[in-house]
Amino acid sequence: MDPASSGRDLVAALRTHDGLEVAEYRQERPFEVRRNGQRPSPEPSLLDFAQAGQFDWVIAGSESGVTAADWIADHLRLPCNRPEFLWHRRNKVGMVELADSAGLRAPRTSVVTSRAAAARLVAQIESAGQVDVIVKPVGSAGSDSCFICRDADEVEAAVDSVLGESDMFGARNTEAMVQERIHGTQYFVNVVSVGGEHTTTEMFRYGIDEADSRPHIYSAKTIEHAGPVFESAEQYVHELLDVLGVRFGASHTELRLEGGLWTLIEYNGRSMGPTIRPTSTSPGEGSAR
Structure with missing residues (x-):
């Protein structure tokens, strides 16, 4: 759904697998649930496309496809995330509200x-x-x-x-x-979920310049898959995914560590976005899994 940026790379990678067919759909206007509890329908051409195919999965190819992918997967009774939290997973206020209600630190x-x-x-x-x-x-x-x-x-x-x-x-x-504004060091945690079980694929530590009015990421370094930082961040993120009703697909969550405590920055229900420039990235002690 709406493959762009890393979503285009995902489509290309999936097409290298024998026996796996991949269909792409690009929305004319991104489908969104604007209010908590609202239950609109996506554009008719998307419904026709979904119902005409024999799909096993629906995957968001970018942030604009997150809501539509979740809605269509639920509509077709395919593996999906909990539909009652559709708004919360895309709305930055909604995700903070759910995190806070579950006792997870949020701004x-x-x-x-x-x-x-x-x-x-x-x-x-x-x-x-x-x-x-x-x-x-x-x-x-x-x-x-x-x-x-x-x-x-x-x-x-x-x-x-x-x-x-x-x-x-x-x-x-x-x-x-x-x-x-949350201070401290910013990290992001990439996860793939299947049947409500979460697997952390990698974790990065950001270098961010906030001297001006706009934050600017200048580096990212992978974190070793052991030790207190990785383990505590993973625990926070996996608990957050459960709270948000995440059961299927990739996610990219950003959070900050200050004074030994994790605080949510935001959750994104798709693969990590634009590929970070190689000149900004170093392998550190960890590796992608």
């Missing part, structure tokens, strides 16, 4: 729909301490319209920027997320 998060609402929120933050937040869309990906804000003016300007644009999938941003 304090608010949603605003206007500059005035942002100003009121910042006043509350200032009354409790220094402003140090992240502003970004609730449903985009990567670092799209992601801002580091350290005062009221920066927050209001960032919210204006987010609400005035469409996300990278072409959907108009009607909400902006204002989230507590």
